[in-house]
Amino acid sequence: xxxxxxxxxxEEHSEVGSLLRRVHRDLxxxxxxTRCYERQSQQLLDIARSLMAQRGxxxxxxxxxxxxxxxxxxxxxxxxxxx
Numbered sequence: 612x613x614x615x616x617x618x619x620x621x622e623e624h625s626e627v628g629s630l631l632r633r634v635h636r637d638l639x640x641x642x643x644x645t646r647c648y649e650r651q652s653q654q655l656l657d658i659a660r661s662l663m664a665q666r667g668x669x670x671x672x673x674x675x676x677x678x679x680x681x682x683x684x685x686x687x688x689x690x691x692x693x694x
Contacts, residue, residue: 618672618676619669619672619673621673621676621677624669624672624673624682624685624686625685627669628666628669628685628686628687631662631665631666631669631686632666632686632687632688634662635659635662635663635666638655638656638658638659638662639655639656639659641655642655642656642659666686666687667686669686670682670683670685670686670687673685673686
């Protein structure tokens, strides 16, 4: 079976979830810092929003494998999973 058909392992999901949370947070911070450059700041915000869609798609794949609670915590962090 090809790697693409198998999907990510739980460890890989956890690593990607952590990375996406960190990148999302950093992009939001960069957008805030560059807010005096409206276009640049907006582009950074748009990129951060696009990451949310990717996290959602990956969360759905993981939910199918391990259930909603574990998937929310991995992709959105403990704080967002509790919300």
